Amino acid sequence: MARQEPKERRRILKFEDVSLVFEEGPPVLDGVSFEIWSGETRILLGAAGAGKTVMMKIALGLLRPTKGKVYVFGEDVTGFDERKWFDVRSYIGVLFQEGGLFDSLTVEENVAYPLLNQARFMTEGRKPTVDSVRPDVQEALNFVELGETLSKFPSELSGGMRRRVGIARGSVTDPELFLYDSPTAGLDPITANTIITLLIKDRALRNTTTAIITHRFQDGHLLANFRYNPESQRLEKLPAGSPFLERTKFMVMQEGRLVFEGTEAELAVSQDPYISKFSMHPATKVS
Amino acid sequence: MLAGRATANIVRRPFYGQDLILQMDMIGVGSLPITVLIGFFSGVIMALQMSRALSQYGATGQVGQITAITLVREMGPVLTALLIAGRNASGIASELGSMKVSEQIDAMRALGTDPVKKLVTPRLLAMCVTLPLLTIIADFVGLIGGYMVAVPLLRLTTGSQYWNNAWRSLEYNDIAQGLLKPFLFAIIIALVGCLYGMRTSGGTQGVGKATTQAVVVASVWIFIVTAVITRIFVNL
Numbered sequence: 001m002a003r004q005e006p007k008e009r010r011r012i013l014k015f016e017d018v019s020l021v022f023e024e025g026p027p028v029l030d031g032v033s034f035e036i037w038s039g040e041t042r043i044l045l046g047a048a049g050a051g052k053t054v055m056m057k058i059a060l061g062l063l064r065p066t067k068g069k070v071y072v073f074g075e076d077v078t079g080f081d082e083r084k085w086f087d088v089r090s091y092i093g094v095l096f097q098e099g100g101l102f103d104s105l106t107v108e109e110n111v112a113y114p115l116l117n118q119a120r121f122m123t124e125g126r127k128p129t130v131d132s133v134r135p136d137v138q139e140a141l142n143f144v145e146l147g148e149t150l151s152k153f154p155s156e157l158s159g160g161m162r163r164r165v166g167i168a169r170g171s172v173t174d175p176e177l178f179l180y181d182s183p184t185a186g187l188d189p190i191t192a193n194t195i196i197t198l199l200i201k202d203r204a205l206r207n208t209t210t211a212i213i214t215h216r217f218q219d220g221h222l223l224a225n226f227r228y229n230p231e232s233q234r235l236e237k238l239p240a241g242s243p244f245l246e247r248t249k250f251m252v253m254q255e256g257r258l259v260f261e262g263t264e265a266e267l268a269v270s271q272d273p274y275i276s277k278f279s280m281h282p283a284t285k286v287s
Numbered sequence: 288m289l290a291g292r293a294t295a296n297i298v299r300r301p302f303y304g305q306d307l308i309l310q311m312d313m314i315g316v317g318s319l320p321i322t323v324l325i326g327f328f329s330g331v332i333m334a335l336q337m338s339r340a341l342s343q344y345g346a347t348g349q350v351g352q353i354t355a356i357t358l359v360r361e362m363g364p365v366l367t368a369l370l371i372a373g374r375n376a377s378g379i380a381s382e383l384g385s386m387k388v389s390e391q392i393d394a395m396r397a398l399g400t401d402p403v404k405k406l407v408t409p410r411l412l413a414m415c416v417t418l419p420l421l422t423i424i425a426d427f428v429g430l431i432g433g434y435m436v437a438v439p440l441l442r443l444t445t446g447s448q449y450w451n452n453a454w455r456s457l458e459y460n461d462i463a464q465g466l467l468k469p470f471l472f473a474i475i476i477a478l479v480g481c482l483y484g485m486r487t488s489g490g491t492q493g494v495g496k497a498t499t500q501a502v503v504v505a506s507v508w509i510f511i512v513t514a515v516i517t518r519i520f521v522n523l
Binding site: 057060061062082085086089090092094096097098100101102103113114117118119127169 | 386390398
């Protein structure tokens, strides 16, 4: 399950002056450029309607930019048609805002869905069976501590449990890049922390490059300052000066523009009135 | 575009046979009781209305002929299609609309499935197979309804004369338009339901709006298409 950290870091996602304009209204995304390298974690902050989810959908090929270029795993995917995107997407895990689980399928069928439908898991054009993928599904559900819910339907689960099933579905294919859209939105602080702990654990065990859209600075703070220790099976704070601290970067979106990109320390000292709303005074930070 | 993509997907792998059977069960078997009921009462009403008109000309023996022609050419296909539009175009639009607003369609694309192939093609195929079959059943049950009125109830004619007249009055032309119409209606109902469902925006309110629009648009197109087809067959 665990993936070794590659010796050479590679560019996983790159936006080059990407804009998106719908027929009416101002641009939803306006000249956004950034790069995410393997092993990095990106925290994407911003007010509602700032363009965070749109950016994620462009990275997944669900929306097509009107200007600029998008590179995924080093390849220019800007002009890709839906069929080419299916192959790219099979290496990207995604958690949608409300989980995006299929109501009509059981938890097991939801988690098995990518394994049963993605071309890279087919052998000689044949789809795997539910029985053949069950061990992987069970492992993914055990990882999110929902191993007993295989036969349940999403409507029988709480909001936090649905997100955890969504994480299991996203991670069951062992993706190289995992995109999370507001994984803690609308959850109580305890459940939210459980979800973030899972994200940190997933990042550590699979060495997945991670991008997270969130409204909560606390989520970013935990991701930036803590790591999962597989031996003690607990989160532990990164020591000062650890190279891993530099691996988590924050980005702030405002009305379709990327107005900040940097480390937590740089975010904390920003004097911009909008950007500083997404940081926390050092004295009150979560320890 | 949706029609083209959904049709092209019929011959492309992978095939979602299970979804097709599920949809055929939901549309075909699920609509059977109401189709039988509506078909039966269509025949009953037709025979009752015709009994009065035909008795004025002393031609009550022709009730079987008139019921058969009216049902097979027009009332059977149109009433069944309107019923299925109300029941299934709304169902398809609301199901797909709910999937759209809860990001399930985005999730489907993100997880490697073409939503048109997975959702639209099975519904289109299932509708094209089941609606003509439902129409045949509605026509037949309608004829039985007409028989119940004409023979045991009003004693307008004998049973053998009713069925003989009904059978002899139908020409290939009638059968052809009686089967072509439900096939075209099936395409309209399935595509309109899917299109409005997949274009849904604006949360739960948008789902309600899409559902209403799907039923209205499908119903209007059913009347337009039946008028055009009837016009073509009248001249043949």
